[in-house]
Every structure is written in C-alpha cells, then in structure tokens.
Amino acid sequence: MAKTPKSELELTWKDLEVGCVISNPGNACQYKTGEWRSMKPVVDKTHCIRCGVCYIFCPDMAVHKTDDGYFEADLYYCKGCGICARECFTGCITMIPEVE
Amino acid sequence: MGERVGLEVSIAAAEAVKMANVDVIAAYPITPQTHIVEHLAEVVADGELDAEFIPVESEHSAMSVCCGSSAVGARTFTCTSSQGLALMNEIVFITASMRLPVVMVLANRSLSGPLSIWNDHSDVMSIRDCGWIQVFVENGQEVFDHIMFAFRVAESQKVSLPLIVNVDGFILTHVIEPVEFWDAETVKNYLPPFKPVNRLHPDNPVTMGAFGMPGIYTETRKAQDSALIEAKPEILKAWQEMADLTGRHYKPVESYHAEGAETLFLTMGSIGETVSVAVDELRAEGKSVGQLSLRLWRPFPFEEFRQAAAGAKRIIVLDRAVSMGGQGGPVATEIRSVLYKEKNMPVVTNFLCGLAGRDVTVEDYKAMFEKASKMSKRRVREEDYILYGVRE
Numbered sequence: 135m136a137k138t139p140k141s142e143l144e145l146t147w148k149d150l151e152v153g154c155v156i157s158n159p160g161n162a163c164q165y166k167t168g169e170w171r172s173m174k175p176v177v178d179k180t181h182c183i184r185c186g187v188c189y190i191f192c193p194d195m196a197v198h199k200t201d202d203g204y205f206e207a208d209l210y211y212c213k214g215c216g217i218c219a220r221e222c223f224t225g226c227i228t229m230i231p232e233v234e
Numbered sequence: 235m236g237e238r239v240g241l242e243v244s245i246a247a248a249e250a251v252k253m254a255n256v257d258v259i260a261a262y263p264i265t266p267q268t269h270i271v272e273h274l275a276e277v278v279a280d281g282e283l284d285a286e287f288i289p290v291e292s293e294h295s296a297m298s299v300c301c302g303s304s305a306v307g308a309r310t311f312t313c314t315s316s317q318g319l320a321l322m323n324e325i326v327f328i329t330a331s332m333r334l335p336v337v338m339v340l341a342n343r344s345l346s347g348p349l350s351i352w353n354d355h356s357d358v359m360s361i362r363d364c365g366w367i368q369v370f371v372e373n374g375q376e377v378f379d380h381i382m383f384a385f386r387v388a389e390s391q392k393v394s395l396p397l398i399v400n401v402d403g404f405i406l407t408h409v410i411e412p413v414e415f416w417d418a419e420t421v422k423n424y425l426p427p428f429k430p431v432n433r434l435h436p437d438n439p440v441t442m443g444a445f446g447m448p449g450i451y452t453e454t455r456k457a458q459d460s461a462l463i464e465a466k467p468e469i470l471k472a473w474q475e476m477a478d479l480t481g482r483h484y485k486p487v488e489s490y491h492a493e494g495a496e497t498l499f500l501t502m503g504s505i506g507e508t509v510s511v512a513v514d515e516l517r518a519e520g521k522s523v524g525q526l527s528l529r530l531w532r533p534f535p536f537e538e539f540r541q542a543a544a545g546a547k548r549i550i551v552l553d554r555a556v557s558m559g560g561q562g563g564p565v566a567t568e569i570r571s572v573l574y575k576e577k578n579m580p581v582v583t584n585f586l587c588g589l590a591g592r593d594v595t596v597e598d599y600k601a602m603f604e605k606a607s608k609m610s611k612r613r614v615r616e617e618d619y620i621l622y623g624v625r626e
Contacts, residue, residue, distance in 0.1 A: 142449045147456035152394055153333030154431040154454050156441035165447070 171214035172230040179227035188218035208216050236415035238482035243374040243406050244269035246413040250381035252283045253421050257308035258286040260299035264318040265351045267341040271313050293318040297325035304334035305442055307433040316343035329396045330365030335388035336396040343403040344590040350463045352591025353403040353523035355554035365458055367397040368532040370502045373412030377401050387472045389428045393465045402504040446614045462533045487542045488527040495524030497548045502528045512599035546580045548578050550606050553586045562619025581611055584619040
C-alpha cells in the first residue's frame with residue numbers, strides 16, 4: 135500500500151485491506167493517545183540535570199531529547215501516567231492537572 | 235469420475251479432506267465428530283497425506299492454530315460439534331473478521347444442558363452471526379462434494395472467508411451410504427492451489443488481527459458484511475462448475491415439487507430426505523404440498539428464497555433449535571422477516587422438532603401438515619410455533 139496513509143477517521147470501509155491487515159508498518163504512531171490524559175508533566179529546567187531517566191522510563195516512548203539537551207514529553211502521545219515525575223532524581227518534573 | 239463406494243459418511247468426509255490435500259488439521263475429538271478426525275489422524279500418521287495433524291488441548295486452541303496456519307498460507311481444516319464449537323466460539327468470530335479461509339465440518343449436535351450428544355442444530359445457530367459462509371447438506375454424497383466446494387469457495391481470492399459445512403451428527407455422520415469419489419484429475423481441475431490474499435511472510439511483513447478504535451470499527455463491520463454478501467456469486471459459480479464436472483447440481487435453495495404447491499415444507503440438513511418422502515405420500519393423497527431445502531444459510535439467499543417461495547400460501551418451517559424466549563425457532567423467525575415485504579406473504583407455521591436426536595418420521599411430517607392445514611390463516615397467532623411431540 136503505497137498510498138498516503140489516511141487517519142482512521144478518514145478511512146471508508148472500502149479503503150480497508152482484506153481482513154483489516156496492516157501492510158503499512160508503524161502506523162500505530164498515528165493514534166493520538168494523549169487524549170486520555172488528565173495530568174501533564176512540566177519540567178523545571180533550573181533543576182534538570184539532563185540525565186534522561188524520564189526518557190528511559192517513559193512506557194510510551196513519548197519523551198524525546200530536544201536540541202538544547204533537555205527532555206520533554208510529546209503531548210500527542212503522553213498519557214500523563216506520571217512515571218517520569220516519580221523517577222526523576224532531582225524532582226524537577228511536576229504533574230499538573232490538564233484544564234480544557 | 236472416481237468410483238462409487240459404500241462407506242461411513244465420516245470416513246467419506248475425511249477422505250474428501252485428504253483428496254483436497256490439506257496442509258494443516260487442528261482438532262480436538264468430540265462426539266459425533268470423532269470418526270472424521272480419527273481417520274484424518276490415521277491417514278497423516280500412515281503417510282497417505284503430507285500434512286501436520288496438530289492434536290491440541292482444546293477446541294479454543296484448535297481454532298487458534300487454524301488461524302495461525304491459514305495466516306501463513308496453509309490449507310487448513312478443523313472439525314467439531316456442540317460444546318466444542320461453544321468453546322472455540324471466541325476464535326470462530328475472529329477467523330471471519332481476519333478473513334482466513336479455514337474450512338470446518340460441524341457435526342451438528344445439541345448444546346448442553348442437559349448433557350446430550352445427539353443431533354440438532356442448536357450448536358450452529360449459536361454462531362449464526364459469526365461471519366462464516368454456512369451450508370447444510372442432506373446425504374453422504376453432498377458431504378463429499380461440499381468439502382471440495384468449501385475449500386474452493388473459501389480460498390477464492392474474491393471471497394477469502396471461512397466456511398462451515400453442517401453435517402447432522404449420527405443421523406448423517408455415522409451412517410453408511412454410497413458415495414461417488416472424485417478422481418484426482420477432477421479435484422485438480424476444481425480446486426486450485428491456495429493463494430492467500432495476504433499472508434504472514436518475512437519478505438512482506440503485515441500485521442494481522444490488530445485492534446480497531448471506535449473510529450474504525452463500524453467500517454470494519456461494513457467491510458466484513460459486504461464480503462460475505464459478495465461471496466454469493468463465487469458460491470454460485472463453484473456449484474455451477476461442480477455440476478459441469480460431476481453432473482450434480484446444487485442450489486442455494488433446493489426445490490421439490492414446490493412450483494404451484496399451496497403448502498411448502500422448509501428443511502435444512504438431513505431431515506430433508508425424510509420430508510421428501512412425506513411430500514410424495516401427501517401428493518399421492520392429492521394434497522398440494524412441496525418442499526424447499528435451504529442449502530445456503532449464510533450469506534442468506536434472499537432472492538432465490540423469495541423466488542422459490544412465490545405463490546405459496548403456507549410455509550411450514552422445521553426448526554431444529556429453540557430460540558429461548560423468542561418467537562420459536564431461529565430459522566422461522568428469519569423466514570418471517572425475509573417474507574415480510576412480500577405482497578401475498580404466506581403464513582409461516584413453525585414446528586420445532588428433532589431436538590437432540592429425537593426421531594421424526596414420515597408420519598410425523600404428515601401429521602404436522604394436517605395440523606398446519608387446520609390452523610388459521612392469519613399472519614400472527616399465538617400458536618405460530620409448536621414444539622412438536624412435547625408431552626404436556
């Protein structure tokens with residue numbers, strides 16, 4: 135399937151492969167898993183030692199390294215589980231409530 | 235054509251599976267399916283069939299193995315009955331949604347409880363909506379022919395759906411009948427090698443059986459329903475080609491003296507031949523009666539059924555299962571719905587009979603005809619379903 139992948143909300147029933155086979159590897163990255171989040175991580179860069187323990191422990195690989203060497207969560211995928219805040223050595227990550 | 239031999243229908247079924255040259259058989263023994271899988275285990279062990287016979291620990295595993303083997307492109311067969319089907323239920327639905335062309339012979343048996351090993355259709359009716367193609371057969375020859383048909387239709391790239399051949403337990407599986415075998419050349423002409431639409435292979439990796447979010451599930455259902463409906467032309471084509479090769483003609487709805495008859499019996503499976511005898515005797519007495527036999531249950535042959543039933547004033551639907559707390563039997567309920575839009579809708583009278591192997595004789599069918607003839611012609615009445623022969 136060389137077509138540009140459509141999002142699941144654009145696909146019609148005729149677009150589906152026989153048996154709903156997925157022939158386009160890695161397309162799970164299109165799923166926006168960050169919608170469920172009730173808390174989000176906020177990093178206080180003044181205390182961050184850029185160790186990357188949040189990056190290692192994030193169960194959804196939502197944390198990535200930025201150009202300046204710090205780490206931040208991609209809120210498209212971050213479910214707000216709080217594991218990064220719990221594991222952070224310096225306590226520089228705070229979970230704050232999401233407000234609409 | 236091959237030779238005509240007399241043998242137990244279960245053995246004929248197993249021999250047909252052998253001639254279809256299956257690659258994988260996964261099954262768990264359960265009465266009355268046992269002779270079919272025992273014979274297949276033998277032919278694999280004796281080296282007569284080059285296949286994997288996987289003796290699993292349960293029917294749930296049997297159907298799971300079938301999904302895996304079909305997914306890698308192996309021609310796959312399984313066989314079960316009653317509680318076995320109930321145990322594999324979860325995977326039965328998944329096989330259809332993954333469009334894996336597994337073939338199953340279901341030796342129809344009543345569901346517990348009370349525990350019963352005898353024949354009726356309560357097992358298959360429990361998975362009515364599972365998405366498999368479902369056919370019914372009446373005798374040993376039809377069993378043999380429909381195993382070839384099953385692989386041919388299921389594996390067709392235009393279909394790619396699993397298929398159940400319903401064979402009445404004991405009443406058909408354990409009787410000795412004359413069966414004309416196909417010769418190897420005919421099998422080869424009719425049944426091409428299995429070329430799956432998609433398969434699990436390292437050269438072209440795909441994901442099968444992924445989850446679907448609410449945003450896509452409705453579309454997957456529409457696609458699966460359409461696939462089953464659109465399988466019908468291939469089903470008809472497969473029967474036509476079989477007729478060309480063997481001289482035996484099969485149709486979605488078989489008719490016997492149906493044209494112009496005021497009353498029609500509707501049967502499924504092996505009771506059909508007994509009903510035909512009753513129809514002969516009733517016609518000899520001057521009664522206007524005929525018979526329809528539903529061979530194709532899913533996808534339901536709406537057009538063919540309405541055509542075959544046209545002109546009838548009453549249809550006596552013989553159900554072999556009870557839809558508890560509903561309107562009688564699952565087949566009659568559906569037939570009423572199918573005919574609802576017809577201008578001169580026939581009265582549908584429903585007899586539930588032959589439950590868990592209780593004998594239903596020619597005299598019984600004649601008695602049902604007499605009873606139905608005396609019943610009112612109004613469409614909806616309380617006596618619309620009768621548990622025939624129940625002791626009050």
